[in-house]
Amino acid sequence: MTVxxxxxxxxxxxxxxxxxxxxxSLVCLYLSYLxxxxxxxxxxxxxxxxxxxxxxxxxxTIKVLCSYGIGTGVPSAGMISFGSGVIAMLxxxxxxxxxxxxxxxxxxxxxxxxxxxxxEVLNMKIPAMIQSLTELAVVGAFTLMGxxxxxxxxxxxxxxxxxxxxxxxVALPSFxxxxxxxxxxxxxxxxxxxxxxxxxxxxxxxxxxxxRMLMCAAECGFLSMFVAAIMSFALVPAGSxxxxxxxxxxxxxxxxxxxxxxxxxxxxxxxxxxxIPEVEGH
Amino acid sequence: xxxxxxxxxxxxxxxxxxxxxxxxxxxxxxxxxQGDPNSQVQLAxxxxxxxxxxxxxxxxxxxxxxxxxxxxxxxxxxxxxMQLNAVLAIVxxxxxxxxxxxxxxxxxxxxxxxxxxxxxxxxxVDILKSMTTVTMAHAFIAIFCTVTLxxxxxxxxxxxxxxxxxxxxxxxxxxAAGSATGNPYYGKERQYQNQKFGAGVPIAQSGxxxxxxxxxxxxxxxxxxxTAKLGGPASGVCFGxxxxxxxxxxxxxxxxxxGWGAIIIGVLMILVxxxxxxxxxxxxxxxxxxxxxxxxxxx
Numbered sequence: 001m002t003v004x005x006x007x008x009x010x011x012x013x014x015x016x017x018x019x020x021x022x023x024x025s026l027v028c029l030y031l032s033y034l035x036x037x038x039x040x041x042x043x044x045x046x047x048x049x050x051x052x053x054x055x056x057x058x059x060x061t062i063k064v065l066c067s068y069g070i071g072t073g074v075p076s077a078g079m080i081s082f083g084s085g086v087i088a089m090l091x092x093x094x095x096x097x098x099x100x101x102x103x104x105x106x107x108x109x110x111x112x113x114x115x116x117x118x119x120e121v122l123n124m125k126i127p128a129m130i131q132s133l134t135e136l137a138v139v140g141a142f143t144l145m146g147x148x149x150x151x152x153x154x155x156x157x158x159x160x161x162x163x164x165x166x167x168x169x170v171a172l173p174s175f176x177x178x179x180x181x182x183x184x185x186x187x188x189x190x191x192x193x194x195x196x197x198x199x200x201x202x203x204x205x206x207x208x209x210x211x212r213m214l215m216c217a218a219e220c221g222f223l224s225m226f227v228a229a230i231m232s233f234a235l236v237p238a239g240s241x242x243x244x245x246x247x248x249x250x251x252x253x254x255x256x257x258x259x260x261x262x263x264x265x266x267x268x269x270x271x272x273x274x275x276i277p278e279v280e281g282h
Numbered sequence: 283x284x285x286x287x288x289x290x291x292x293x294x295x296x297x298x299x300x301x302x303x304x305x306x307x308x309x310x311x312x313x314x315x316q317g318d319p320n321s322q323v324q325l326a327x328x329x330x331x332x333x334x335x336x337x338x339x340x341x342x343x344x345x346x347x348x349x350x351x352x353x354x355x356x357x358x359x360x361x362x363x364m365q366l367n368a369v370l371a372i373v374x375x376x377x378x379x380x381x382x383x384x385x386x387x388x389x390x391x392x393x394x395x396x397x398x399x400x401x402x403x404x405x406x407v408d409i410l411k412s413m414t415t416v417t418m419a420h421a422f423i424a425i426f427c428t429v430t431l432x433x434x435x436x437x438x439x440x441x442x443x444x445x446x447x448x449x450x451x452x453x454x455x456x457x458a459a460g461s462a463t464g465n466p467y468y469g470k471e472r473q474y475q476n477q478k479f480g481a482g483v484p485i486a487q488s489g490x491x492x493x494x495x496x497x498x499x500x501x502x503x504x505x506x507x508x509t510a511k512l513g514g515p516a517s518g519v520c521f522g523x524x525x526x527x528x529x530x531x532x533x534x535x536x537x538x539x540x541g542w543g544a545i546i547i548g549v550l551m552i553l554v555x556x557x558x559x560x561x562x563x564x565x566x567x568x569x570x571x572x573x574x575x576x577x578x579x580x581x
Contacts (some may be wrong), residue, residue: 074341075341075342075345078341078345079345165363176444177363181444182359182363182444182445182446183356183359183443183444183445183446183447183450184356184359184360184446186352186356186446186447186449186450187352187353187355187356187446187449187450189352189450190345190348190349190352190353190450191349191353193345193349194340194341194345194346194349194386197341198340198341198386198389198390199393201339201340201341201390202339202340202389202390202393202394203393203394203396203397204394204397205324205394205397205398206328206397206398206399206400206401207396207397207398207399207400208397212393212396213393216389216393219385219389220386220389223382223385227353227357227378227379227382230357230360230378231356231357231359231360232360233360233364234359234360234361234363234364235360235363252385256385256389259389259392259393260392262396263392263393263395263396263405264396264405266396266397266399267392267395267396267399267404267405268398268399268400268401268402268403268404268405269402269404269405270404270405270407271404271405271406271407272406272407272408273406273407273408274404274406275334275499276332276333276334276493276499277332277402277404
């Protein structure tokens with residue numbers, strides 16, 4: 001299992017993508033704090049942008065990890081990313097304003113423990129394992145936190161567990177209509193878990209190219225942002241939800257067209273209703 | 283007593299919805315060559331067998347269906363929280379979830395196929411257009427039925443979980459039922475109709491999947507037709523039984539010794555099914571398979 005099948009050749013080095021991912025996600029999460037400063041929820045869409053940047057970084061981490069011949073493990077990498085990320089994210093929300101940084105630190109701790117267990121106890125002995133699982137845990141935590149900000153407007157535990165329900169024109173506090181009480185976190189979990197593994201899972205093969213995969217990651221991120229923004233109509237004012245929805249939709253349409261263009265560039269041929277071409281020897 | 287009769291009625295309705303969902307799910311995933319059959323569809327061009335079969339690998343079926351259903355349920359939950367009518371909310375939620383499914387399907391197909399450039403596998407735009415829409419139609423049925431059954435569990439049977447969490451649980455269960463029951467027909471037999479029945483896949487034949495149909499070249503709609511006949515209904519029965527028996531034992535026996543009645547009945551059911559499964563397996567091997575006892579290694 002330790003034979004490295006393919007390496008990242010050319011393109012942007014992984015470290016650069018990782019640093020850019022961490023910085024962009026943290027900045028976006030903190031920009032959403034403008035919600036508190038301006039006493040609105042207009043800046044919730046920054047959560048969605050944090051999701052996109054974390055997913056781009058995460059998809060490349062999966063590429064690095066899965067280059068070590070664990071082809072069928074691509075979807076499970078997405079699952080462990082969010083399984084460990086949800087622990088870090090939930091615990092971090094208790095830290096108030098430092099929540100995003102707390103998510104980073106707790107994610108690193110959880111990831112290192114999981115990486116150690118799989119490499120040393122389960123004896124997988126994959127060189128990139130510890131670093132990749134650590135990165136993936138942080139990706140999961142950032143993505144879930146981004147979804148939380150997008151849907152509720154805040155990343156503190158209070159904003160995720162207190163909502164209000166209007167009965168006969170009277171607003172009553174309610175735990176049921178919240179990110180955690182309504183289990184929207186389950187939706188965010190799978191939205192992120194599939195979005196982080198899909199780009200590499202969809203683009204793997206001998207003709208893998210980095211720009212195409214990263215474009216696919218951005219596309220998955222914006223698509224998830226779009227549907228999450230629609231869910232946010234239930235929890236944030238309509239104006240803020242509309243902003244997030246429009247940004248998600250425009251971002252998705254742009255990246256989707258780009259991705260299709262890159263696939264056309266990389267494909268052997270692009271045929272419409274043509275028979276199987278003749279190949280020598282068959 | 284009235285409560286129990288009402289509960290059993292709802293349980294029967296939920297079971298029927300689950301059966302439809304299971305059948306649609308397996309047909310959808312087989313048209314997309316997801317799960318079990320996928321590796322061979324992916325491998326075929328590398329062995330020189332260029333094909334016109336749709337190949338949308340979006341994780342395995344359980345996580346993929348986990349997402350579609352939890353998304354449909356989450357959106358439906360949000361629409362209901364916005365005071366929308368439940369039926370409308372579920373339909374809108376399912377439509378948006380199907381949109382996401384369709385987008386994932388197209389990116390998976392073009393991405394995987396573009397990475398096979400070296401082997402000359404073309405991207406067929408007509409396949410993309412016709413197969414994606416058909417899988418989306420089937421996925422809509424599966425998502426709508428499953429979200430509806432989750433809603434019924436929550437609203438009519440008083441299940442304590444919120445709708446998205448029920449969608450999470452039953453979505454993964456639906457994908458697992460379709461993957462375990464329906465796919466082997468396609469992955470183990472239909473792709474290898476040119477091999478001896480029940481012989482497995484010899485390594486030399488890896489990737490040599492059936493690419494030509496009764497007339498012309500086979501595409502995934504032919505697989506959909508085939509699945510709708512056998513694999514789909516089998517998956518439907520499987521998922522329907524899972525959901526129905528699960529609720530049936532809870533409704534009838536949960537009042538016996540503070541819930542332990544339902545658990546004991548559950549364990550008994552697992553035992554009964556294990557015995558039935560073993561009997562069928564042994565009978566199937568004896569009747570159909572060329573499964574000879576492995577010979578001792580000759581020195």
